[in-house]
Amino acid sequence: DAGVIQSPRHEVTEMGQEVTLRCKPISGHNSLFWYRQTMMRGLELLIYFNNNVPIDDSGMPEDRFSAKMPNASFSTLKIQPSEPRDSAVYFCASSRVGATQETQYFGPGTRLLVL
Amino acid sequence: AQSVTQPDIHITVSEGASLELRCNYSYGATPYLFWYVQSPGQGLQLLLKYFSGDTLVQGIKGFEAEFKRSQSSFNLRKPSVHWSDAAEYFCAGASGGGADGLTFGKGTHLIIQP
Numbered sequence: 001d002a003g004v005i006q007s008p009r010h011e012v013t014e015m016g017q018e019v020t021l022r023c024k025p026i027s028g029h030n031s032l033f034w035y036r037q038t039m040m041r042g043l044e045l046l047i048y049f050n051n052n053v054p055i056d057d058s059g060m061p062e063d064r065f066s067a068k069m070p071n072a073s074f075s076t077l078k079i080q081p082s083e084p085r086d087s088a089v090y091f092c093a094s095s096r097v098g099a100t101q102e103t104q105y106f107g108p109g110t111r112l113l114v115l
Numbered sequence: 116a117q118s119v120t121q122p123d124i125h126i127t128v129s130e131g132a133s134l135e136l137r138c139n140y141s142y143g144a145t146p147y148l149f150w151y152v153q154s155p156g157q158g159l160q161l162l163l164k165y166f167s168g169d170t171l172v173q174g175i176k177g178f179e180a181e182f183k184r185s186q187s188s189f190n191l192r193k194p195s196v197h198w199s200d201a202a203e204y205f206c207a208g209a210s211g212g213g214a215d216g217l218t219f220g221k222g223t224h225l226i227i228q229p
Binding site: 004033035042043044045048056059091093103104105106107108109 | 149151157158159160161164205207215216217218219220221222
């Protein structure tokens, strides 16, 4: 099993630019999660999808952030325009959920630096 | 509000000594609880999880954790640490009943002394 795949692994951009982070969940998983990790706030949930449908986006910091899941094998997190305070490590995780909570498996993360 | 608390930001342990990392939770009902480990520059790896049943759960790499409802705790233990155990450890919780985002503690940084 390939695990959760994220790209790019590192991204350096300038303030005001659009940033797109990509995630491929584990095959057969039906839930996908986006998390952000910073020194100040730790790991926090941004948004999650069940069966490609966004369920809870209350963690998305503001309208500059958007996420999509057009099919079961691909999701994007977009920041437009980016700001220096968006610098963080962004993790994607997936799980196979039935009647009970299942384990979330994390990707390696995308380390974003906005200058 | 649901929360997970890890009281210790840093823990230093000598190699070969025993380890206990603390985790407390605040949920309306018994949550699903997890311990993850993160090595520098890496993603999160699941060590163990508690859903229900036996309150002492075994995980990978020789780790175990005990769920104590009366203390709202889910502490992680290892009888003898190795230098390779140096990492950041995160306790996380989720409500039951289907897919739900995890609520993480702030993490405990484990330092191993030779």
